Amino acid sequence: MAVSYLKSALGAGVATAFLTLGATAPAQAEDLTLCWASWDPANALVALSKDFEAKSGHKMSFEFVPWPNFADRMLNELNSGGKLCDLMIGDSQWIGGAAENGQYVKLNDFFGKEGIKMSDFIPATVTGYAEWPKGSPNYWALPAFGDVVGWSYRKDWFSRPELQAEFKQKYGRDLAVPKTFAELKDIAAFFQDREIDGNKVYGAAIYTERGSEGITMGAMDVLYSFGFEYQNPDKPYELEGYVNSDKSVKGLEFYKELYNCCAPPGSSDAYMSENIDAYKSGQVALQMNFAFTWPGIHADPKVGGDKSGYFANPAGPDGVQFAQLGGQGISVVAASDKQDAALEYIKWFAQPDIQAKWWQLGGYSALRAVVEDPGFATSQPYAQTFLDSMAIVKDFWAEPSYASLLQASQKRFHNYVVAGQGTAKEALDGLAADWTEIFDDEGKY
Amino acid sequence: MLDSSIERAARATPPVVAKRIQGLSDRAIAWLFVAPSIFLLLAVNIFPLIWTIRLSFTNFRVNRPNAEVSFVGLKNYINILTDSDVWLTMQATAHFLIWTIVLQVLIGFALAYLINKKFRGNDMWTTIIVLPMMLSPAVVGNFWTFLYQPQIGLFNYAVGFLTGTDPSTFSMIGDVPLAPWAIVIVDTWMWTPFVMLICLAGLRSIPGSIYEAAECDRASKWRQFWTITIPLVLPFLMLAILFRGIENFKMFDLVVQLTGGGPGSTTELTSINLKREAFEKWRTGYASAYAVILFVTVFGLASIYVKALNKVKQR
Numbered sequence: 032m033a034v035s036y037l038k039s040a041l042g043a044g045v046a047t048a049f050l051t052l053g054a055t056a057p058a059q060a061e062d063l064t065l066c067w068a069s070w071d072p073a074n075a076l077v078a079l080s081k082d083f084e085a086k087s088g089h090k091m092s093f094e095f096v097p098w099p100n101f102a103d104r105m106l107n108e109l110n111s112g113g114k115l116c117d118l119m120i121g122d123s124q125w126i127g128g129a130a131e132n133g134q135y136v137k138l139n140d141f142f143g144k145e146g147i148k149m150s151d152f153i154p155a156t157v158t159g160y161a162e163w164p165k166g167s168p169n170y171w172a173l174p175a176f177g178d179v180v181g182w183s184y185r186k187d188w189f190s191r192p193e194l195q196a197e198f199k200q201k202y203g204r205d206l207a208v209p210k211t212f213a214e215l216k217d218i219a220a221f222f223q224d225r226e227i228d229g230n231k232v233y234g235a236a237i238y239t240e241r242g243s244e245g246i247t248m249g250a251m252d253v254l255y256s257f258g259f260e261y262q263n264p265d266k267p268y269e270l271e272g273y274v275n276s277d278k279s280v281k282g283l284e285f286y287k288e289l290y291n292c293c294a295p296p297g298s299s300d301a302y303m304s305e306n307i308d309a310y311k312s313g314q315v316a317l318q319m320n321f322a323f324t325w326p327g328i329h330a331d332p333k334v335g336g337d338k339s340g341y342f343a344n345p346a347g348p349d350g351v352q353f354a355q356l357g358g359q360g361i362s363v364v365a366a367s368d369k370q371d372a373a374l375e376y377i378k379w380f381a382q383p384d385i386q387a388k389w390w391q392l393g394g395y396s397a398l399r400a401v402v403e404d405p406g407f408a409t410s411q412p413y414a415q416t417f418l419d420s421m422a423i424v425k426d427f428w429a430e431p432s433y434a435s436l437l438q439a440s441q442k443r444f445h446n447y448v449v450a451g452q453g454t455a456k457e458a459l460d461g462l463a464a465d466w467t468e469i470f471d472d473e474g475k476y
Numbered sequence: 477m478l479d480s481s482i483e484r485a486a487r488a489t490p491p492v493v494a495k496r497i498q499g500l501s502d503r504a505i506a507w508l509f510v511a512p513s514i515f516l517l518l519a520v521n522i523f524p525l526i527w528t529i530r531l532s533f534t535n536f537r538v539n540r541p542n543a544e545v546s547f548v549g550l551k552n553y554i555n556i557l558t559d560s561d562v563w564l565t566m567q568a569t570a571h572f573l574i575w576t577i578v579l580q581v582l583i584g585f586a587l588a589y590l591i592n593k594k595f596r597g598n599d600m601w602t603t604i605i606v607l608p609m610m611l612s613p614a615v616v617g618n619f620w621t622f623l624y625q626p627q628i629g630l631f632n633y634a635v636g637f638l639t640g641t642d643p644s645t646f647s648m649i650g651d652v653p654l655a656p657w658a659i660v661i662v663d664t665w666m667w668t669p670f671v672m673l674i675c676l677a678g679l680r681s682i683p684g685s686i687y688e689a690a691e692c693d694r695a696s697k698w699r700q701f702w703t704i705t706i707p708l709v710l711p712f713l714m715l716a717i718l719f720r721g722i723e724n725f726k727m728f729d730l731v732v733q734l735t736g737g738g739p740g741s742t743t744e745l746t747s748i749n750l751k752r753e754a755f756e757k758w759r760t761g762y763a764s765a766y767a768v769i770l771f772v773t774v775f776g777l778a779s780i781y782v783k784a785l786n787k788v789k790q791r
Contacts, residue, residue: 103755110539110758132541231627231644241738296626299650299739314627431540435757442741450652450740 060088061372066116069095075392109134117367128431130163135171136363156397160360172360174397179420180355186340219293222316234293235317236309240302247440252355256347257282275459283455321357325413341416356424439465532765539758552765565749584671617733624648678712
């Protein structure tokens with residue numbers, strides 16, 4: 032009798048424990064793979080995701096690919112319907128193709144069900160990373176990482192009295208953060224080939240990379256402020272007279288002049304990492320780069336802390352001021368068999384406290400609650416510059432044919448700026464013709 | 477001994493199998509053995525080739541799975557052959573191909589000729605010379621970008637030291653006139669040892685008695701070189717040219733790592749251009765036609781060359 036009672040009690044206990052565990056553990060623990068570029072923010076996301084693993088019971092794996100190969104590798108994965116990635120933090124330009132070809136899961140219903148509102152995110156990031164077609168309330172991603180091209184500069188060099196005096200004598204103004212691109216070029220030229228602390232230094236590290244998207248990101252970052260337009264705002268896909276307008280030509284000529292006068296020798300194929308190296312090794316006074324580089328610069332023992340400052344893109348000749356948008360949204364891959372768990376991750380990631388932690392770890396949150404917090408602008412020396420830059424962003428085409436459009440601009444810009452072939456007018460006329468042909472193939476006319 | 481092992485194998489064969497095999501002809505058994513290889517060849521070589529040819533007549537794009545695929549006839553072929561950019565990449569490839577082969581054959585043969593002489597440390601020098609070709613092209617491309625670096629690169633420093641030029645005033649991979657030579661230099665550095673090894677094999681295959689006979693006939697060293705060495709090594713040399721020609725026609729990794737096809741499109745070889753069309757622009761039909769054109773070109777040239785090689789061998 033006693034034994035049978037004991038058995039019953041034990042059985043009941045085991046059953047209770049089983050039921051309790053069943054109630055708290057997820058229905059099915061999954062092994063989720065998140066795909067992104069291999070860079071500093073990815074490491075921060077790995078650290079951040081440990082919280083998700085602890086709370087959800089899912090295990091997170093990561094597939095990070097270096098930037099130059101990121102698009103090749105991941106677009107191959109998406110196009111082939113591969114199941115490697117359950118979550119994809121894909122580049123903003125992929126959104127059109129991924130949406131139209133059914134490679135990303137549409138998130139509208141999920142956002143509605145979970146109470147995730149796009150109005151809670153920085154508007155530019157929603158348009159840039161989540162919407163397709165642009166300007167429509169169709170969401171394919173949650174803004175994950177806000178990024179924008181801006182500038183870092185050697186504050187310590189700028190503050191040297193002898194350099195300040197020499198600069199003032201030469202240009203009639205103070206050596207300070209440039210307000211226009213013309214001023215920026217003067218500063219870069221001032222530092223070019225100068226000897227500082229026994230080392231030869233150079234003016235500005237700018238984007239010139241040929242293989243992926245580098246020179247397009249750099250040239251566009253300048254062209255926007257000179258008045259470049261992708262198309263007729265009233266007549267989509269009408270490019271003639273906009274892509275190759277006189278203002279655009281002036282902008283491209285400026286970019287070439289900046290490259291010729293002030294880039295370090297041998298920077299004919301430089302993108303993010305090359306510019307970081309040039310800046311951190313103390314070679315350049317100014318560095319064009321995405322905002323994601325700023326936490327690393329700030330922490331750098333050689334150029335970090337008070338030695339560096341940050342500023343948003345200066346204005347063009349007409350006072351217009353824009354900057355090239357970077358950054359990405361996080362999407363659920365349609366080919367994934369673990370979409371429920373992937374959506375769980377997005378739900379977790381969208382929470383304000385997680386977004387706040389994301390910013391603390393070095394990830395640029397796009398959540399307004401984080402960036403509009405009164406303490407945000409002063410939380411890091413580059414935080415205000417990030418906010419200023421995010422307010423003036425423009426982005427490259429996000430059409431399904433973006434890859435062809437990008438290759439055309441890479442070729443035209445590199446041929447003109449780096450190889451010195453032809454004129455800016457010829458380069459932009461050629462680009463307008465290339466893009467028109469691509470859109471014609473797409474049946475846009 | 478052999479008989480007993482055959483008998484043992486025969487005894488070990490299950491009767492059912494033995495009965496089945498008994499009914500097969502030698503030819504059928506031979507086919508049975510060759511079949512897996514043929515199947516593999518069909519699956520990984522012939523089928524993709526046929527599929528590529530089929531795609532080359534369509535407007536298929538692999539990144540548009542929902543788009544309608546239509547037959548476009550010879551449009552892709554015509555577009556490629558009339559595209560001036562494609563011809564520019566062909567010119568870049570021809571420059572790379574011709575100069576790498578010329579330099580590798582000359583230097584490779586010279587090195588082989590020297591190594592063939594008996595001297596102290598011969599084996600050590602052979603090993604040192606052969607080292608570059610043992611490295612991965614990606615690694616070679618990567619470290620030569622450092623050697624070519626205008627400010628810290630050893631190559632620029634050496635040129636500056638020898639010519640008195642400021643090393644930071646020229647960029648081997650960034651200047652349009654220099655970049656095509658930059659890739660030629662690196663490929664020559666890496667693959668000359670390969671040509672040297674083939675030439676060395678040729679030189680060592682020449683019987684010493686021929687030179688002894690020539691000595692008896694009082695032939696000068698110069699005459700021996702042109703009438704014995706060169707003709708007998710020529711088939712080997714031609715084989716090396718064939719291998720290097722095919723390899724360099726499809727050169728991709730080393731150049732991508734070094735220049736990425738730049739500056740502009742100065743070093744954009746056909747294989748880099750093809751990769752951009754296929755996997756960056758995703759113009760699968762167009763890229764298939766491009767691949768077919770390149771295949772036919774290489775296959776055609778190689779066939780003509782092999783015939784010439786056979787003629788040289790027969791002489």
